[in-house]
Amino acid sequence: MLKLYHWEPNANSGKPMLALAEKGVEYESHYLDLLSFDQHQPDYLAINPDGTIPALVDGDRVLTDSTPMMEYIDAAFDGPSLRPADPKARWRMRWWMRFFDSYFAPSLSMIGWSVFVGPAVRQRDPDELRAAIQRIPLESRRIAWRKAMFNEFTPEELAESRRRVLYATASHGSPAIRSLLETSTVSIWATRCRSRSPSTAMITRLRASWTGCAASQRGRPQRRRGRWVARRSRPGSRRSSADPRRWR
Ligand SMILES: N[C@@H](CCC(=O)N[C@@H](CS)C(=O)NCC(=O)O)C(=O)O
Numbered sequence: 001m002l003k004l005y006h007w008e009p010n011a012n013s014g015k016p017m018l019a020l021a022e023k024g025v026e027y028e029s030h031y032l033d034l035l036s037f038d039q040h041q042p043d044y045l046a047i048n049p050d051g052t053i054p055a056l057v058d059g060d061r062v063l064t065d066s067t068p069m070m071e072y073i074d075a076a077f078d079g080p081s082l083r084p085a086d087p088k089a090r091w092r093m094r095w096w097m098r099f100f101d102s103y104f105a106p107s108l109s110m111i112g113w114s115v116f117v118g119p120a121v122r123q124r125d126p127d128e129l130r131a132a133i134q135r136i137p138l139e140s141r142r143i144a145w146r147k148a149m150f151n152e153f154t155p156e157e158l159a160e161s162r163r164r165v166l167y168a169t170a171s172h173g174s175p176a177i178r179s180l181l182e183t184s185t186v187s188i189w190a191t192r193c194r195s196r197s198p199s200t201a202m203i204t205r206l207r208a209s210w211t212g213c214a215a216s217q218r219g220r221p222q223r224r225r226g227r228w229v230a231r232r233s234r235p236g237s238r239r240s241s242a243d244p245r246r247w248r
Helices: 011-023 066-076 087-121 126-134 139-149 155-169 175-183 186-195 197-209
Strands: 003-006 028-031 055-058 061-064 222-224 227-229
Touching (some): 186 197
Antiparallel strands (some): 003 055
């Protein structure tokens, strides 16, 4: 069965999760806790040596990078087509994904690292954090984690990220972007996503399986026997076709 190694259903992990939900494809979910650095552990690096999430395993093929991963999911499996057939609309789809991956997402991500990821881990033992940084395979990620952990993003870096996020999401971008935003704003897109039942059902199910875990961490997915499983699974089981809570 298809295996997806992922974090929460947001950002890069959310992309294949939404595509799989829309296609109605079952998969085995392997949750990695990004804040526990599961993605830098040897058993996951054996799957994706970059140590980033998500990774999709289909037979003997490991697929990384969430955007081509979504295109793969759409092309490889039955179900509703997720990409437009019209060449101009397909160009626009790819334009958006490229814009998102190369411009918008890194900026949004820096803000996320600064206001959420960094503060979430910063109170831990600094030696433990430095050791965690040493285990990160990609230099660019070692730098990003160090800046997040030790609050080292400069005001200039953060200001530029905020400017880019505003430019990408507000309606006062360049004329070219404005013309795209008029018909395809991020908010219209998000609203459409939320109104689609397969996507909403996926997110609702996921959140429900972790309800009440924020304060106590109880019910939080955890690594067990080297596998990423939902804590509420039957002992020894993973989310799979044998599991009544399988994700479809
Ligand atoms: N280009 C990759 C980027 C993946 C990526 O940056 N994932 C983030 C989570 S959204 C990650 O793994 N962060 C943890 C880390 O770098 O240690 C993709 O699109 O999948």
